[in-house]
Amino acid sequence: MPRPPSLPALVASLALSLVVALPAAAQDATPAPAAFAEELGLPELRVTVTDEAFEGLPAEVPAGRYLLSVEARATEGGAVDFLRLPDGMDLTGFEAVLAEGSAAEGPPEWYYQTAMTGGIGGSGEAVIDLTPGEWIAWADDPEAAQPPIAMTVTGDGGATPTAGGTEPAADATVTMYEYDFTVEGELQPGPQVIAVANVGAQPHHMIVLRSPEAVTEEQVARFLELDMTGATPSPEEELPDPDALVPVVYVSTMSSGARAWVAANLEPGYYVLICFVPDLASGMPHAFEGMYQVFEVAGA
Numbered sequence: 001m002p003r004p005p006s007l008p009a010l011v012a013s014l015a016l017s018l019v020v021a022l023p024a025a026a027q028d029a030t031p032a033p034a035a036f037a038e039e040l041g042l043p044e045l046r047v048t049v050t051d052e053a054f055e056g057l058p059a060e061v062p063a064g065r066y067l068l069s070v071e072a073r074a075t076e077g078g079a080v081d082f083l084r085l086p087d088g089m090d091l092t093g094f095e096a097v098l099a100e101g102s103a104a105e106g107p108p109e110w111y112y113q114t115a116m117t118g119g120i121g122g123s124g125e126a127v128i129d130l131t132p133g134e135w136i137a138w139a140d141d142p143e144a145a146q147p148p149i150a151m152t153v154t155g156d157g158g159a160t161p162t163a164g165g166t167e168p169a170a171d172a173t174v175t176m177y178e179y180d181f182t183v184e185g186e187l188q189p190g191p192q193v194i195a196v197a198n199v200g201a202q203p204h205h206m207i208v209l210r211s212p213e214a215v216t217e218e219q220v221a222r223f224l225e226l227d228m229t230g231a232t233p234s235p236e237e238e239l240p241d242p243d244a245l246v247p248v249v250y251v252s253t254m255s256s257g258a259r260a261w262v263a264a265n266l267e268p269g270y271y272v273l274i275c276f277v278p279d280l281a282s283g284m285p286h287a288f289e290g291m292y293q294v295f296e297v298a299g300a
């Protein structure tokens with residue numbers, strides 16, 4: 001959603017590298033193996049993200065649980081998320097909010113209440129829940145080149161996506177809240193399914209950064225502090241190069257209570273989970289409130 005007025009440099013550079021580093025399907029001739037079992041029997045939402053548009057999404061779908069399959073062909077951007085428009089707002093109204101976004105102090109209040117399914121950056125698969133209402137598919141970034149598109153989700157208000165027992169098996173579960181991540185289960189090297197749940201009161205997203213060397217939470221805190229103040233680290237400080245942190249997975253913004261499952265393929269190494277959604281109270285990205293977590297994926 002609208003970024004805070006003065007985005008700290010690290011956040012800005014991460015957002016940029018996110019765009020560049022996330023896997024794009026265009027260079028990849030072999031399709032990735034399906035991450036989610038066909039036995040789940042989930043209806044599929046296929047979307048191709050080009051430099052200009054989201055292609056292939058239907059204008060209307062029944063409420064329920066979906067396998068979101070994204071082919072990212074954009075040289076810039078490429079995340080997909082679904083957001084339910086607040087009552088009385090249509091696509092044009094949302095576009096107007098985006099247009100004034102950069103001048104605004106932060107996201108509008110309704111942003112903190114409305115449903116957001118989560119989705120993924122780059123090519124890949126996720127399982128998401130859509131409830132009845134007027135939705136938009138968008139890039140989870142007000143400055144993205146791809147305009148949001150409207151999608152009506154039909155069904156009565158009581159429709160529950162979990163009916164039918166089609167819950168994907170997850171190898172690990174990440175919960176997000178104010179202001180941290182908790183990882184349950186072991187994140188393993190190789191392809192896997194990660195369940196992501198926002199159990200907090202505000203929206204959150206999850207950027208997974210890979211680091212070539214071990215990184216501690218204290219070092220992440222120091223990066224953020226340096227970024228905020230514009231100070232330079234003293235020569236005796238042992239800090240990994242922040243430019244060496246590469247985003248490898250992006251789970252786009254999820255509203256309070258939302259659950260999603262994402263397919264990820266992790267190499268052994270050191271990782272940082274971090275959230276930059278602007279805080280409801282302070283307007284600062286959640287990372288500055290301590291919303292980050294380090295973990296290691298052990299391997300040969």
Ligand SMILES: [Cu+2]
Pocket residue numbers: 203204205275276277286291
């Ligand atoms: Cu957050």
